[in-house]
């Protein structure tokens with residue numbers, strides 16, 4: 679069994695990006711610029727945004743945080759998005775989700791200029807991804823494919839079972855894996871809360887990608903010997919022994935599943951760090967397009 683070290687790979691990617699940014703500086707060019715909009719004071723979101731801004735700094739990007747209180751109106755948010763859309767100095771920006779219930783997330787995503795949509799969540803980017811056209815791909819799914827690629831894990835002709843059908847993980851990762859592409863060509867089964875015989879389906883998988891948000895959801899009797907398991911789940915569990923009062927759990931019963939696997943991602947340190955690395959890569963891509 680080999681652990682897929684997402685922290686190590688994400689650091690490698692960050693170094694590659696930092697090198698490109700320093701090459702740009704040597705050519706007298708400005709660094710890429712990312713803006714992050716955050717609404718309210720959700721602890722998880724604030725931590726994610728802080729980590730994204732720190733990662734920007736590490737690779738030499740300029741980042742700007744635009745914070746609104748919980749009671750911001752949808753109109754105010756849409757106006758801010760328009761300002762960023764029109765600012766040529768901003769290469770890409772994201773709106774940290776979730777948003778408060780009085781704001782329509784779909785409306786917000788659609789308002790973003792899709793060239794600057796470095797989260798890859800705009801319907802144009804999602805549609806292009808389905809058609810297999812060049813576009814900005816959402817960060818977590820591309821991070822998963824990058825991990826498989828860098829560990830030399832073949833997807834061509836393999837049976838991949840994706841558990842979870844969210845717009846940010848399940849659907850886009852399944853879409854990437856079925857593309858006629860060298861990181862695709864898999865046979866994909868998408869499972870969700872109404873799937874029957876989940877255990878049997880999982881037992882026929884070469885690769886299982888689980889994004890459900892329930893700790894210990896994937897148990898050893900659902901995994902065949904030699905399978906690859908990618909754990910996307912992130913759930914905070916109260917833990918008084920930790921400095922911040924919680925620990926993070928994935929969706930896999932790691933201790934019992936890992937011995938059966940050929941490869942497995944840990945939580946933390948698996949898919950999570952890749953999501954930020956792919957956001958940086960998307961921002962660099964948007965910058966290059968913006969410079970053309």
Ligand code: NAD
Nearest residue numbers: 818842843844847870871889890891910911912949950953
């Ligand atoms: P979600 O929370 O929107 O939805 C959960 C999915 O699980 C649904 O599609 C549902 O159909 C499925 N599901 C629920 N119960 C099920 C069951 N009994 N059998 C089969 N499927 C079932 O999904 P999400 O936004 O993709 O988040 C899933 C997890 O991944 C969460 O823990 C989230 O925090 C985490 N996540 C991690 C990253 C990362 O960077 N590592 C990124 C995004 C999400």
